[in-house]
Amino acid sequence: MKTKHNLLLIFFLSIFFIGHSQTATIKGVILDEDNLPVSDVSIKAGANGTISNKVGFYELEIPANQDVTIEFSHITFKKIVIPFNLKNGETFEFNPVMNSSVEQIATVVVNSSRNKEIEGITSLNPETIRKIPGANAGVENLLLTLPGVSNNNELSTQYSVRGGNYDENLVYVNDIEVYRPFLIRSGQQEGLSFVNTDLVQNVDFSAGGFQAKYGDKLSSVLDITYKNPYQFEVNADLSLLGGSLSIENVSKDSKFSAIVGGRFRDNSLLVDARETETNVNPVFADLQGYFTYKFSNKFQLSFLGNASINNYNFEPQNRQTNFGTLSEPIALVVIYEGEEKDKYQTLFGAFKGTYFANDDLTLKLIASTYHTTEEEYFDILAQYRLGEVNTNIGDENLGEVEFSEGIGSQINHGRNDLDALITNIEHKGDFRVNDNRFEWSVKYTNEDIRDRLVEWEVIDSAGFSIRPPTFPRNEQPYEPFTGPLEPFQNVRATNSTQINRIQAYAQWSKRSTLGTSDVWYNAGVRVHNWSVKGDGIESTNQTVFSPRAQFTIKPYWEKDMLFRIAAGLYYQPPFYRELRDRNGVIQPNVKAQKSFHVVLGNDFSFKMWDRPFKLTTELYYKGLTDVNPYTLENVRIRYRADNSAVARAYGLDMRLNGEFVPGTESWFSFGYLKNEENIEDRGYISRPTDQRLKFAALFQDYVPNVPNLKMYLNLVFNTGLPGGSPSYADPYDFQNRLPSYKRADFGLQFVLVDDKKQFKSGWKKPFKQLSFGFEIYNIFDVQNSITNTWVRDVDSKRQIAIPNFLTPRVFNLRTTMKF
Structure with a gap:
């Protein structure tokens, strides 16, 4: 019945609005x-x-x-x-x-848009990005409505693409690669994405089969272009979650332009709505700027800078999670003591010089530095009861635990520090001859990382200490055990590591004809050499070559069809986190993960209701070798660092976008994925990001008689991910899945001032745009879960998976303005 009401609500929301203009x-x-x-x-x-x-x-x-x-x-x-x-x-x-x-x-x-379609790249409208509601509104929020892109954690801006993990995605801003913090363990610690949507001009995204000019990652490329301002403008966005302010201007002679944006975010509204009662202070802020000076019509110099401070103070108090069935309800009750204090501070700066030698030759020199200092300090004692719930309606103890099946406690301790300095210098070139285009690059990178990892966990159940499974079995309380006490988990490591990289690529593109059809060719190769050295580490050196090719044909048919095929070898040389094993020790001999990638794509453009639409379909296959197996807990990835697996991923992505309502762009996405790995030749099992089915929709509309009242609806449905396994457990023994992820975010906006409605007098005169609205996150209040907490039942000695639920329904108020 609830599902029926939910569907009716979506239906009425969808047909209540209508608009016009193209x-x-x-x-x-x-x-x-x-x-x-x-x-x-x-x-x-x-x-x-x-x-x-x-x-x-x-x-x-x-x-x-x-x-x-x-x-x-x-x-x-x-x-x-x-x-x-x-x-x-x-x-x-x-x-x-x-x-x-x-x-x-x-x-x-x-x-x-045509050149992007040829390359298999999806272009997103920045205005849509700024308007669509979401707990983490921004570029990543909109990516999750695309097929093949998944993230079952609305508190995180990270995403998985076609079975890859969060470390397998490239992000560029104005040709400059950007980085994420290293130590973050959960989505509620993340704060702000690097990309400031107020500064964005273009957004391009490729989910696979991308060209050699993009770097060495296995899954995707997000290519962002920031604005070059041409007039004075101020943008502001305020809500209960924080706000942003950006200012842009250009000098009178148009030689110097600058755009600066500041953001502040407080996630208390979202974190306080979760089932764990806490005293929490998740505050995040950053300041970002892009500056350009044109020395002449041939040479310009630009600077991109970013400074961010993310503070996360967390003091949990208690939690009750109800699960099980109607006939056998079970509850987990936890009382907490202690706190967690995390701090992530990053500084990023990049200079880019661009020389336009002539109409056919462009040369660039890019230098960037990224510095992050991160610390995670926590001491949290959790005392829990696991038992049966009182279901007698009218009883004063309704919902409380009456009979305890398991009683215990655990202490988690952490003192993690990381200091990383990453420096890049790169030359890029672009030369055109008739219909031929040649692009090349040479890049040097130095990564200097100092890391201390201290984490341990002690588990006590019914008065006896649970020893790690790697030690002799402890049969207490049924048999006495006199061995020494050992923590259930204990990771201690101190690393000082330097990684030097030399990367280069060269690629050729050509537009031609084949009979009556237009065709486009692209072929290129990347080379990547890296060496690892450090205290107590034997220096290593490795090199890989990555050839890639694309072919696109547009037949001269009555129907507007475009066909693409892309193939290549994609290597991912290990970044620092991939070199560190589960005990925190650096393994310098880890190889680059290798993927043979094939993508078949089709774009079918047509008109329906006398309005433009496009259906994009892609079939893909990835065969992976030298795979570095990992475990995923919330957003923290722990690698084995041993290249002990092979894997495969294949699937189908479909997206229909167009003007379902005149004057607005909406789309519907569908994705099927199978993603599995074979560790140490023991047989294939699901990988942690095996997201089988995905449906998503982005719908925009407005009231016919009140065109300034606009509606935005963001729908996502994902089948459940593998639920993980207890610490030290064999993943082959735990292949259960989490429930499906279902989420709908709704926004309603009343526009007082926009480009078509300006005022020459009154209080609205200073505004170029002004709107007020409200948003509802998780409108149907679905209990989604991202991971499991594993609790031991003393009586049966089994470990029970307790779901960690995400945010319930949350209301937010929002106003946007432009001067």
């Missing part, structure tokens, strides 16, 4: 031959037109999904005529240079 926006800065802004340029597209302002800036709205010719004209310059074809809702930046002697007429239609 437009795109083109904007930019017009410069002359001396790189100076040109004012009073007439820009026309059919009946629409505008004029550039005193700093050369213009903005023009044009019809979407059709060829539109735009004419730039000025009394002292030759006119520019160029056709565009943009998607609905897309904002495209075009910065023309007006010439005083040569008339410029372009013959190639600018379609910004």
Whole structure:
């Protein structure tokens, strides 16, 4: 009955709203031959037109999904005529240079999305990213609505792609690779993603089969481009979870531009809603900026900087988790003492110099440094009771534990410190000859990491200490045991490790024809050499080569179809965390994990209800060798560091996106995955990220008679992940799965001011955009779980999996504004 009501609610929410309009926006800065802004340029597209302002800036709205010719004209310059074809809702930046002697007429239609489709890359609209509700709103929140991308923990910004783990995803911002903290164990400690959505201009994502120009990871690439401002603008976003503020501007001569954003987040609203009662102070803040100076029309220098402070203070008090069945309900009651104090501080800076030698040759030099200091200190005593629950309705003790099957306690202690300094310097080049394009890069990386890991756990059940399974069996209380006391888990290690890497790639791309069909070729190779050394470590050196290729064909058919095939060898040389085994000891001889990857893709573009739609389908297979097995607890990954497994992953991803409501983009995603590994030739079992089925939907709408009232609905359904196993247990003995993950986030926004509704007087005059709204996370209040807590039943000596539930239904208020 509850499911039926939930479906009815979704249905009525979906049909209650309707909208209209299909437009795109083109904007930019017009410069002359001396790189100076040109004012009073007439820009026309059919009946629409505008004029550039005193700093050369213009903005023009044009019809979407059709060829539109735009004419730039000025009394002292030759006119520019160029056709565009943009998607609905897309904002495209075009910065023309007006010439005083040569008339410029372009013959190639600018379609910004076609090149991405050829490469198998999904482009996401930054405005959609900023609007869609979620407990961790941002780029990663929107990625989870794509097929093949999963994360069953709304408190985390990490994600798994097609069976890979969180360490297998590349993230770039303006050609610069960015990093995540190392020590974080749970999603509620994570805080802020590196990517500040207020600063984002373009978002591109590839779930596999990507080109050689992208780095050495096994799963995915997230390629972010930050804005180059062309006018003064202030953006603010405030909610009960925190807020963000960004400021952007450009100098009068348009040579210097800057955009700076600050964010503050307090996760108390989400953490306090969980079943564990706590005194908690999860506070996260960062400051980020992107600055560009154009020395000439051939050379520019940019700087990307970030400073973040994440503090997590946690003092649990008590918890009661009810599970089992209606006929045999069971509850776990825990009383806590102690606290946890974590601190993660990171500094990141990168310079990028870009030299435009001519129209065909671009050269770049990039230097970056990432420094993180992290500490986790905790001492927590948990005393628990496991027993039967009173189910007598009307009884004053309803819901309380009446008969205890297990009584015990455990103490967890940790003193973990990490200091990492990562430095990169890279040269990149891009050269075009006719329809051929050549790209190359050489990169040097130095990773200097100092790490101390001290963790131990003591478990006491019914008055006797539980010894680790690796020691002689303890049969207490049935048989006396006189051996020494040993902690159930005990990890102690101190490491000082240096890793030096030299990476390079070269790739070729070409556009051509095959009969009446358009075809695109891409082929490239990467080479990666790395050495590991440190205190007490014998120096090692390894090298791998990674050839990759893509072929795309667009037949000259009545139906708009595009076919892609991509294949290659993808290596992942071990990062620091992959070198550290379960005891915290560095294993320098760990090999690069290797994956043979094949992707078959198809894009079918069509019109329905006289509006554009696209169905994207991809079949993929990954065969992995030299696999480094790992365990996953919340978001912490512990590797074996022994390359003792082989694995395979294959599946199907489908995504239908388009204007289900006129003027808005929505999509529905489906994914099937099978992901399994064979450890030490013992047979195939599910990997920790074996997410079999995935359904997701992103739906946008607005009321027909009140078009300023807009609705956003974000739906995700994932079948259950493997539930893990107790510490020291054999994963082959524990292949049970968690319940399915079901989540719906809903947002309602009332827009007072936007691009189409401006005010010349009154209190709304200063605003370019202003909206108020509310959001409901987990609207159906589903009890999702991410991991299990394993508790011993003294009577039967079995270990029972107690689910750790995630956030229930949470309400949030939000306002956004732009000046």
